[in-house]
Amino acid sequence: MKKFVLFLCTLFLLSACKENENIVQYDQGNSYVYFAYPNPNRRAIERYADSIYYGFALDPDIQVKEKTIAIPIRISGSAKGADRSYNLVIEDSSRFDVNAVKFSKAVISADRYLDTLYISLQRTAKMLSEQTVLYLSLKGNDEFIPGNLHNQKLTVIVDDILNEPKWWSTWKNYFGPYHKEVFQRWIQIYYLGADPSSELITNAPGPIYYWNNMPASPVPSWYPITFNYIEVLKQYLLDNEVYPDGDSTKERILLP
Numbered sequence: 001m002k003k004f005v006l007f008l009c010t011l012f013l014l015s016a017c018k019e020n021e022n023i024v025q026y027d028q029g030n031s032y033v034y035f036a037y038p039n040p041n042r043r044a045i046e047r048y049a050d051s052i053y054y055g056f057a058l059d060p061d062i063q064v065k066e067k068t069i070a071i072p073i074r075i076s077g078s079a080k081g082a083d084r085s086y087n088l089v090i091e092d093s094s095r096f097d098v099n100a101v102k103f104s105k106a107v108i109s110a111d112r113y114l115d116t117l118y119i120s121l122q123r124t125a126k127m128l129s130e131q132t133v134l135y136l137s138l139k140g141n142d143e144f145i146p147g148n149l150h151n152q153k154l155t156v157i158v159d160d161i162l163n164e165p166k167w168w169s170t171w172k173n174y175f176g177p178y179h180k181e182v183f184q185r186w187i188q189i190y191y192l193g194a195d196p197s198s199e200l201i202t203n204a205p206g207p208i209y210y211w212n213n214m215p216a217s218p219v220p221s222w223y224p225i226t227f228n229y230i231e232v233l234k235q236y237l238l239d240n241e242v243y244p245d246g247d248s249t250k251e252r253i254l255l256p
Helices: 002-020 180-189 224-239
Strands: 032-035 051-055 066-076 087-090 101-103 114-122 132-139 153-159
Antiparallel strands (some): 032 066
């Protein structure tokens, strides 16, 4: 029994040593820098995200031509009374148009523990078929040491691709065959907050249902507000001539 307990203790110590390899050794005299973009998954172990996605096609403003992504940059250690630059590296494996992407200065302002890196992206035709991917990393320099191992790197993905959502087949009798033009208008109409309904089964308070979280079953008596908005969409397509890809030689888009 004693040998078994000793064996477990040894395993525990070896595991602890392994974990320590992933811990940045903190020195109060140094300043550490890391990405601090909030993790949208509140249940995740990590407080900050290691990737960001933005889709122009999913933006409620379907005419948007440019997007600026604000990335919080946090430091630990001591702040200083002067601006300090940190070493932001765009990895060679990144895929982007240098003329369509602009970065703000990589600077932590004086006396601040939190600052912001801004990335401005132009909407380009290439994004309709290919993703823009930025692999960013923080490296050491005379001012900062990379801190928080999980957040020394950040991936930013941007595209203009509007794929058919998983729920479409369930609702096909009401939306018809998939057209990105219909989906884009639905995103504008049935946004989060438009439908205050509570969750049908659990009665959890709304808003819950919206374009990216549709009700599980297309039953009008169960989800009357959803169907009211479908009627709004249907009327819009009656009042406005909409064609696939803007091509008027194709059959006009209408709901069933």
